[in-house]
Amino acid sequence: MTLFDDNTFKDDINKKDMKNILKEENLIKLINVKNDDLLKLMNLANSSRENNEITYSKNVFIPLTEICRNTCGYCVFKKEDTDKNAIILKEKNEIINELKISEKYGCKEAMLAFGEQADENTIVKNKLNTLGYSNIIDYTYDVCEEIINKTNLLPHTNCGILSYEEMKKLKEVNVSMGMMLENSSPRLMETIAHKDSPGKDPTIRLEVIKNAGKLKIPYTTGILIGIGETKEEIIKSLLDIKKINDKYGHIQEIIIQNFKPKDGIAMENYKEPSLIDMIRTVAVSKLIFPNVSIQVPPNLNLHTNQIFLFSGCDDWGGVSPVSHDYVNPEAEWPKIEELKILTNDAGFKLNERLAIYDKYINNEFLDEKIKNKALSLKKELN
Numbered sequence: 001m002t003l004f005d006d007n008t009f010k011d012d013i014n015k016k017d018m019k020n021i022l023k024e025e026n027l028i029k030l031i032n033v034k035n036d037d038l039l040k041l042m043n044l045a046n047s048s049r050e051n052n053e054i055t056y057s058k059n060v061f062i063p064l065t066e067i068c069r070n071t072c073g074y075c076v077f078k079k080e081d082t083d084k085n086a087i088i089l090k091e092k093n094e095i096i097n098e099l100k101i102s103e104k105y106g107c108k109e110a111m112l113a114f115g116e117q118a119d120e121n122t123i124v125k126n127k128l129n130t131l132g133y134s135n136i137i138d139y140t141y142d143v144c145e146e147i148i149n150k151t152n153l154l155p156h157t158n159c160g161i162l163s164y165e166e167m168k169k170l171k172e173v174n175v176s177m178g179m180m181l182e183n184s185s186p187r188l189m190e191t192i193a194h195k196d197s198p199g200k201d202p203t204i205r206l207e208v209i210k211n212a213g214k215l216k217i218p219y220t221t222g223i224l225i226g227i228g229e230t231k232e233e234i235i236k237s238l239l240d241i242k243k244i245n246d247k248y249g250h251i252q253e254i255i256i257q258n259f260k261p262k263d264g265i266a267m268e269n270y271k272e273p274s275l276i277d278m279i280r281t282v283a284v285s286k287l288i289f290p291n292v293s294i295q296v297p298p299n300l301n302l303h304t305n306q307i308f309l310f311s312g313c314d315d316w317g318g319v320s321p322v323s324h325d326y327v328n329p330e331a332e333w334p335k336i337e338e339l340k341i342l343t344n345d346a347g348f349k350l351n352e353r354l355a356i357y358d359k360y361i362n363n364e365f366l367d368e369k370i371k372n373k374a375l376s377l378k379k380e381l382n
């Protein structure tokens, strides 16, 4: 009997069966399962996890700028430069002061997340020039260097698409970097989600993820669920990431993020994905990536978090005791203590991690100075 004979699962899945399961056509069947087969899928995904630990990184979110050249249909992060409350460019001393406060809360990750190619904007450019910089990458480099030298935090930069040379430069001062793939379907470039966002071209984004691999950058990526994609496109996106990771082995985590409707966005009347759709996607992701952490943002699923722990989720991602989630400002972070209780309650163990997973803290992935800093912070966790 094969896995899909009479549409049920076998009790014993061997290696050959797993190879069969991971074929695209079978993954598409799996991401559509219902009834008892859904429970079997969850069970299979959960048995693929490496251990019983669920991790998180205590972080602080630093939006270097809220200006972005794209306009995604689901975004509230981006601000117009005419908005008097917009962050045009955070200055270094302001950042370091914020990080000094976050140190007191035990944060170890400074997540610099900001709009893509913001220095195309004249106001941002002028401000950079005033500070003595000609572009935002050089500025980001210096900010990261100060973070390394002056604080107890490790920089992780996520600012959309970057060239190979830009990533090569930023690698020197980041323990890890990231960029959501969102979805690898070019079709979405014609839809409300991405029609005004040239940077969301999946061909370019897959190239960025590949370049990160060539450069040996520990990398975070992920997919956004509920932006008009099909189940087939979800599977294709995960397999596209897998293909790159199979070659370079640099993907440390895959975020499965659910779209949340918000007032005032172009997609405000779109529905968020169902809980079952999220469960199926998380479970299938774990089957595809048994050795990569599958992350589900806990603030976006406050009342349903525990179910993901039974579907192959192994990481809660960055959780901040000091800053809010600028991407989903309506969604408060759970307190670490609450996260611990809900994780333990489900039978798992909550462990703090750094912005870089342990297996990447070595000379292959990090320069000497930042490696030593990561090692010494890791000791603080143990």
Ligand code: SF4
Pocket: 068, 069, 070, 071, 072, 075, 076, 077, 078, 114, 115, 116, 160, 197, 199
């Ligand atoms: S989602 Fe990211 S890329 Fe899209 S508009 Fe917002 S900040 Fe820019």
